[in-house]
Amino acid sequence: MFDVLFRQAPDGQLYIDWIWSGLGWTLLLAFFGWWIAFVLGVVVGVARTMSNPVIASLGRAYVEIFRNVPLLVQMFLWYFVMPELLPTQIGNAIKQIPPPWGSFWPALICLSLYTSARVAEQVRAGIEALPSGQREAAAALGLSTGRTYRLVLIPQALRLIVPSLTSEVMGIYKNTSVALTIGLLELTAQARAISEATFQTFVAFAAATIIYLLLALCAYQLMIFIDERVRIPGTEVKRAKQSLHRLLFRKSGAST
Amino acid sequence: MNSIDFSIVVPALPYLWEGLKFSLILTLAAFAIGMVLGTALALVQHLEVPILAQFARGYIAIMRSIPLILVLFWFFFLVPIVIGYLNGTGRPVPIGATYTAFITFGLFEAAYYSEIIRVGLRSLPKGQYEAAEALSLPTWKIYWLVILPQVIRAVSPIILSQTIILFQDTSLVYVLSMTDLLGAASKLGQLNGRLVELYLTVAVVYFVICFAASQLVAVLKARTAIKTR
Numbered sequence: 001m002f003d004v005l006f007r008q009a010p011d012g013q014l015y016i017d018w019i020w021s022g023l024g025w026t027l028l029l030a031f032f033g034w035w036i037a038f039v040l041g042v043v044v045g046v047a048r049t050m051s052n053p054v055i056a057s058l059g060r061a062y063v064e065i066f067r068n069v070p071l072l073v074q075m076f077l078w079y080f081v082m083p084e085l086l087p088t089q090i091g092n093a094i095k096q097i098p099p100p101w102g103s104f105w106p107a108l109i110c111l112s113l114y115t116s117a118r119v120a121e122q123v124r125a126g127i128e129a130l131p132s133g134q135r136e137a138a139a140a141l142g143l144s145t146g147r148t149y150r151l152v153l154i155p156q157a158l159r160l161i162v163p164s165l166t167s168e169v170m171g172i173y174k175n176t177s178v179a180l181t182i183g184l185l186e187l188t189a190q191a192r193a194i195s196e197a198t199f200q201t202f203v204a205f206a207a208a209t210i211i212y213l214l215l216a217l218c219a220y221q222l223m224i225f226i227d228e229r230v231r232i233p234g235t236e237v238k239r240a241k242q243s244l245h246r247l248l249f250r251k252s253g254a255s256t
Numbered sequence: 257m258n259s260i261d262f263s264i265v266v267p268a269l270p271y272l273w274e275g276l277k278f279s280l281i282l283t284l285a286a287f288a289i290g291m292v293l294g295t296a297l298a299l300v301q302h303l304e305v306p307i308l309a310q311f312a313r314g315y316i317a318i319m320r321s322i323p324l325i326l327v328l329f330w331f332f333f334l335v336p337i338v339i340g341y342l343n344g345t346g347r348p349v350p351i352g353a354t355y356t357a358f359i360t361f362g363l364f365e366a367a368y369y370s371e372i373i374r375v376g377l378r379s380l381p382k383g384q385y386e387a388a389e390a391l392s393l394p395t396w397k398i399y400w401l402v403i404l405p406q407v408i409r410a411v412s413p414i415i416l417s418q419t420i421i422l423f424q425d426t427s428l429v430y431v432l433s434m435t436d437l438l439g440a441a442s443k444l445g446q447l448n449g450r451l452v453e454l455y456l457t458v459a460v461v462y463f464v465i466c467f468a469a470s471q472l473v474a475v476l477k478a479r480t481a482i483k484t485r
Contacts, residue, residue, distance in 0.1 A: 081451070177324075181431060
């Protein structure tokens with residue numbers, strides 16, 4: 001039934017090439033978006049656990065803003081609104097960026113910041129789940145705040161939250177589909193394009209669905225692998241409680 | 257580009273309000289459908305009903321692995337066909353975008369709600385099941401009178417968080433050119449060239465609603481925590 005994918009499209013390629021191209025953009029966006037989100041998320045998550053009230057409330061404001069505005073609205077803010085708010089010359093220069101990069105960069109910024117707020121909440125939960133003795137022992141050893149976080153708290157917290165980060169990893173590759181609204185031809189957009197060009201809606205959507213399912217499976221297996229590699233022996237008891245804990249702190253995969 | 261002028265938002269408010277009403281109704285409808293269906297999906301897994309339990313697991317895994325936008329595309333293509341098939345004519349029956357959106361979001365959210373309820377069912381102390389059985393209540397009464405009321409109460413903060421996400425996700429009906437809050441802003445903005453002001457306004461409205469609701473989640477969390485102690 002998938003033979004339609006191997007027919008020639010109007011642009012001379014095969015329809016299956018449209019799928020591969022869409023998959024490429026989806027993966028590119030998800031991969032780089034994830035690493036930016038992860039780094040930013042750790043920084044903001046740490047900020048939220050600092051005793052300095054100014055830094056902590058800045059961290060909170062960051063998280064609340066990016067979590068309480070829908071991803072699609074944020075996408076439009078970066079794509080349509082941002083160039084208008086910048087000085088005219090810079091704004092015009094941004095609008096001149098040719099497609100697909102003109103859609104890719106706003107989508108990357110948007111998805112990274114949105115996901116980073118969610119990662120930050122997980123990081124904060126991880127740090128707060130550590131026994132206070134860890135911080136106290138680090139202080140007793142004379143470690144500075146920076147070293148306490150870098151050498152003691154963050155390495156342990158990140159290991160703890162690997163299972164809950166799984167849903168964020170799965171969230172970001174699903175959320176890449178929102179970039180189609182600003183014109184990025186990622187996987188879902190290509191599936192729709194094939195459906196419109198061939199009227200084989202079922203086949204086009206089924207192909208995309210299967211690819212997304214395979215991606216989910218890969219992401220899931222990868223996270224289990226990482227979890228097993230970095231797990232500290234003896235912390236399994238805590239992990240049993242994590243399923244509920246995880247549910248409490250996850251957004252959803254945006255659902256979306 | 258012309259300077260930013262928020263005074264143009266005032267005449268747009270009635271239209272934006274119509275959009276917001278649709279967003280809220282869609283959220284409510286999807287919440288109702290999703291909770292009923294989600295509870296059913298969680299129960300067949302918990303009771304290990306043959307075939308249905310496997311079906312529920314597969315359904316949830318698929319729904320949670322593919323993007324909501326793709327699910328929307330799927331249902332807008334499939335629902336008319338399925339209804340045509342069900343009413344015997346075999347021809348696709350267009351039932352209108354609104355109803356299709358209700359069905360799609362309800363079925364999609366059911367997968368997420370059922371995961372929350374399933375964890376709640378597992379975390380309830382075994383004694384509750386045993387005591388209900390010792391009273392020789394029939395299975396449906398065990399769940400309806402004893403188990404579910406406690407589970408729903410315990411997971412209510414998580415249910416509410418998920419509903420906030422659902423409310424944010426309703427903005428995705430934009431891809432079907434429907435007029436929710438964001439769709440209203442987008443349609444007006446394309447007419448009068450004031451996308452900047454309208455999108456910023458919409459962002460603030462979403463933020464205020466979702467932030468207020470998330471504060472309510474914090475209150476609920478504190479309350480349910482005391483009750484279980």
